Amino acid sequence: DTEVTQTPKHLVMGMTNKKSLKCEQHMGHRAMYWYKQKAKKPPELMFVYSYEKLSINESVPSRFSPECPNSSLLNLHLHALQPEDSALYLCASSQEGGAAYEQYFGPGTRLTVT
Amino acid sequence: GQNIDQPTEMTATEGAIVQINCTYQTSGFNGLFWYQQHAGEAPTFLSYNVLDGLEEKGRFSSFLSRSKGYSYLLLKELQMKDSASYLCAVRDGPGGGNKLTFGTGTQLKVEL
Numbered sequence: 001d002t003e004v005t006q007t008p009k010h011l012v013m014g015m016t017n018k019k020s021l022k023c024e025q026h027m028g029h030r031a032m033y034w035y036k037q038k039a040k041k042p043p044e045l046m047f048v049y050s051y052e053k054l055s056i057n058e059s060v061p062s063r064f065s066p067e068c069p070n071s072s073l074l075n076l077h078l079h080a081l082q083p084e085d086s087a088l089y090l091c092a093s094s095q096e097g098g099a100a101y102e103q104y105f106g107p108g109t110r111l112t113v114t
Numbered sequence: 115g116q117n118i119d120q121p122t123e124m125t126a127t128e129g130a131i132v133q134i135n136c137t138y139q140t141s142g143f144n145g146l147f148w149y150q151q152h153a154g155e156a157p158t159f160l161s162y163n164v165l166d167g168l169e170e171k172g173r174f175s176s177f178l179s180r181s182k183g184y185s186y187l188l189l190k191e192l193q194m195k196d197s198a199s200y201l202c203a204v205r206d207g208p209g210g211g212n213k214l215t216f217g218t219g220t221q222l223k224v225e226l
Contacts, residue, residue, distance in 0.1 A: 042216035
C-alpha cells in the first residue's frame with residue numbers, strides 16, 4: 001500500500017467556520033507534511049511532523065493548526081480563514097524526515113473560502 | 115534559502131526526446147527530486163539524485179552536477195500522457211531541517 005488518503009476532496013467554508021482536513025497513511029512512514037498549492041504554482045511547505053512531533057512550521061498563520069494524533073494520521077484544523085487561503089492542500093509522507101526518501105503525496109483537498 | 119529555476123513551458127512531439135533543465139542556488143543540499151504533476155492531481159515521484167551523474171529509470175533519466183547547481187530530466191519516447199507539470203525540488207541539508215523546496219515547475223505539452 002503506497003497510498004496517502006485525504007478527506008474531504010473538496011471543502012467550501014465561510015470565514016467564520018471551523019473545519020478540519022484529514023490525512024492518513026499506512027506505509028509506516030514517520031514523517032508527514034502539509035503543503036499549500038495555489039493554481040499554476042509549486043507546492044509550498046507549511047508544516048512537517050517527524051515521529052509525531054512538529055519539527056517545522058514555515059511561519060504559517062495561527063488560523064492553521066496542525067495535529068498529529070498518531071503516526072498514521074495528520075490533521076489540519078482551520079479557523080477564521082481568509083479568501084486568499086483558498087488553495088489545494090496536499091498532505092505527504094516519507095519514511096523518515098531526516099533522510100533522502102521520496103515523499104508520497106495524497107490527492108489533496110481543494111479548499112474554497114467564501 | 116533556496117532559489118530554483120526551471121523553464122515555464124515546453125512543447126515537444128510525441129515519440130521525441132525532451133530535456134527539462136533545473137538550476138539551483140541553495141544554502142544547503144541533500145538531494146534533488148523530480149516530480150510529475152498532472153492538472154488537478156497530486157505530484158508523483160519520478161527520480162532522485164544526490165551524487166553527480168545520471169540515474170536512469172525506464173523512459174525517464176535524471177542528471178545532477180552539484181558543482182554547477184544543475185540538473186535535468188530527460189524524457190524519451192514521449193507519449194501524450196506525459197503532458198504534465200514537471201517539478202524540480204531540492205532537499206535542504208540537516209541544518210535546514212531537510213526541507214523540500216519546489217521549483218516553479220515546467221509545463222510540458224506533448225503534441226502529435
